[in-house]
Amino acid sequence: MATQYSISGTTAKGIAASVEAAVAGGDLGPGDALPPVRRLAEELRVSPGTVATAYKELRRRGVVVTRGRGGTVVAAAPAVASRRPPKVPAGLxxxxxxxxxxAFLPDPPALVAPPSGPRSHRSTPRLPRLEERVRAWFDADGVPCESVTFAHGALDCVARLLTTELRPGDAVAMEDPGYHHLLDLLQAMGLRTIAVGVDDEGMRPDLLRDALRAGARAVVCSPRAQNPYGGCFSPARRDELVEVLRQAPDVLVIENDHAAEIAGAELNSLTTGGLARWAQVRTVTKYLGTDLRWAAAACDPVTLARHDGRLLLTSGWVSHLLQAAVLTLMDDPSAxxxxxxxxxxxxxxxxxxxxxxxxxxxxxxxxxxxxxxxxxxxxxxxxxxxxxxxxxxxxxxxxxxxxxxxxxxxxxxxxxxxxxxxxxxxxxxxxxxxxxxxx
Structure with a gap:
C-alpha cells in the first residue's frame, strides 16, 4: 500500500516531495525500497509516467538510487537526511x-574587528592583509598564487567549484577509499563518482587514466594526508599523474590540501604541472580551530572568476570578522x-x-x-x-x-x-x- 511507504500526491512534484519528507523524517531509511512505478501509480491513481518522473527527480537530487532489477531504493546517504557517524559509546x-x-589547538582570539571605515564587502570581499598572507602561504609550497579566493570551509569551496563546472549526471573521479563527506556531497549534488584506487603515494595513475576515459569531467584528490588511507604524492607520482591529466585539458582538477600544516609530508602538488584547469583548497580547521569554517583556494583565472561569480550571487563574501580571526591566529607566534x-x-x-x-x-x-x-x-x-x-x-x-x-x-x-x-x-x-x- 502507498500509505505503508508514507507516499502520497497526484503530481510528480507532489509524489517526490512526499518521498523526500518520508526520508527526512525517518519513515524511509537508507536501502528501503520504493514501490514499483506501476504499482504506486495504481495506488495513487495517477499515470505511470507521473511516478516515473517523480522517481527521476528524486534520483537527480540524490535521494534515491535505482539498482536495475533491485528496483528503486533510498540512497545510502540521501541528500535530505544527514548521515552522521554513530555516537561514541560511553567509556570508549x-x-x-x-x-x-x-591540546594542540590554540585558544580562539578575543573578539576581533575588521578594518574600520566605510567599505563595500562585495567589492572587497577579502581582507587585503589576509589575502597577502594566503599568497605567501601557497607560494612557500610552490603553488601558483596569482589567483586566490576564500570560501566557507573546504567542502563549501569544492561544492561551489563543481557546481560552476558540472551538471547533475556528470562524473567526478574520486579517491577510493576517500573522504566520506565528499562522497556524500557528490551524491547530494546528483553527480556520479568514478572510483580511483589509492596507495601510499595517493591516486594510482593507471586508474585515473581509466576514469578519464570513462568520462570524468573533474578530479578531486588529496596531495598529502589523504583521508582515510594517509597517502601522499611523491615527486614521481605527481609527475605521472600530471602526464595523465595533460591528456584531458578540459578536466577540472581540485586538490584538497586540508591538513597542509600538520600533514608530516612535503607537498608535491599537481598545480605545478602547468594544468589548464585547477584549484588547490586549504583550510585551517584541523590545526587552528574546528569552528573556523574558512578556506582559501589558489586556482587558474577562469576557475577563480566562476567561483567568485557564484559566491557573489549567494553569500557574497566570507565574514570579515572570521577572516580577521584567521589572520590573527596565522600571525600569532604561540599559535x-x-x-x-x-x-x-x-x-x-x-x-x-x-x-x-x-x-x-x-x-x-x-x-x-x-x-x-x-x-x-x-x-x-x-x-x-x-x-x-x-x-x-x-x-x-x-x-x-x-x-x-x-x-x-x-x-x-x-x-x-x-x-x-x-x-x-x-x-x-x-x-x-x-x-x-x-x-
Missing amino acids: RDLAGGHPDA QLLVARAEVAYERRRTALVKELAERGIVAHGASGMNVWVPVRDESAVVNGLRTRGWWVAAGARFRMAAAPGVRVTVAGLGTSRAAGLASDFADTLGESEATYGG
Whole structure:
C-alpha cells in the first residue's frame, strides 16, 4: 500500500516531495525500497509516467538510487537526511572521529574587528592583509598564487567549484577509499563518482587514466594526508599523474590540501604541472580551530572568476570578522608553535601505531596526516571486537566505493605509549575472528 511507504500526491512534484519528507523524517531509511512505478501509480491513481518522473527527480537530487532489477531504493546517504557517524559509546577511547588533539589547538582570539571605515564587502570581499598572507602561504609550497579566493570551509569551496563546472549526471573521479563527506556531497549534488584506487603515494595513475576515459569531467584528490588511507604524492607520482591529466585539458582538477600544516609530508602538488584547469583548497580547521569554517583556494583565472561569480550571487563574501580571526591566529607566534608541535606529535603517533601493528603481522597504511588505514576482512567484527576492549574505530564502509574493506584509526589523540596496547588488542581481535579472516 502507498500509505505503508508514507507516499502520497497526484503530481510528480507532489509524489517526490512526499518521498523526500518520508526520508527526512525517518519513515524511509537508507536501502528501503520504493514501490514499483506501476504499482504506486495504481495506488495513487495517477499515470505511470507521473511516478516515473517523480522517481527521476528524486534520483537527480540524490535521494534515491535505482539498482536495475533491485528496483528503486533510498540512497545510502540521501541528500535530505544527514548521515552522521554513530555516537561514541560511553567509556570508549574515540579513535574514529577524525578530530585533532584539542591540546594542540590554540585558544580562539578575543573578539576581533575588521578594518574600520566605510567599505563595500562585495567589492572587497577579502581582507587585503589576509589575502597577502594566503599568497605567501601557497607560494612557500610552490603553488601558483596569482589567483586566490576564500570560501566557507573546504567542502563549501569544492561544492561551489563543481557546481560552476558540472551538471547533475556528470562524473567526478574520486579517491577510493576517500573522504566520506565528499562522497556524500557528490551524491547530494546528483553527480556520479568514478572510483580511483589509492596507495601510499595517493591516486594510482593507471586508474585515473581509466576514469578519464570513462568520462570524468573533474578530479578531486588529496596531495598529502589523504583521508582515510594517509597517502601522499611523491615527486614521481605527481609527475605521472600530471602526464595523465595533460591528456584531458578540459578536466577540472581540485586538490584538497586540508591538513597542509600538520600533514608530516612535503607537498608535491599537481598545480605545478602547468594544468589548464585547477584549484588547490586549504583550510585551517584541523590545526587552528574546528569552528573556523574558512578556506582559501589558489586556482587558474577562469576557475577563480566562476567561483567568485557564484559566491557573489549567494553569500557574497566570507565574514570579515572570521577572516580577521584567521589572520590573527596565522600571525600569532604561540599559535604557530602549537601547530608545529602538532605536526611532530601526529607523525610520531602515526608511525608508532604502524610500527606496533607491523610487529604483530598486521599491515597498515599511514604515510602522512592523522589517520591510519588497516585492511581487514570483516569490518564489523573488528569494530565490535575493539569496542569490547575499550577502543572505538571507524568502519571503512562509509569511505569506500570499490575498495577492499578496512578500518580507519585516527591517531591524533593516541599517545605513542598507547600504540602497543591498541596493536595488541587489534591482534587479539583478529585472532578471535580467524575463521572469518581465513586464518
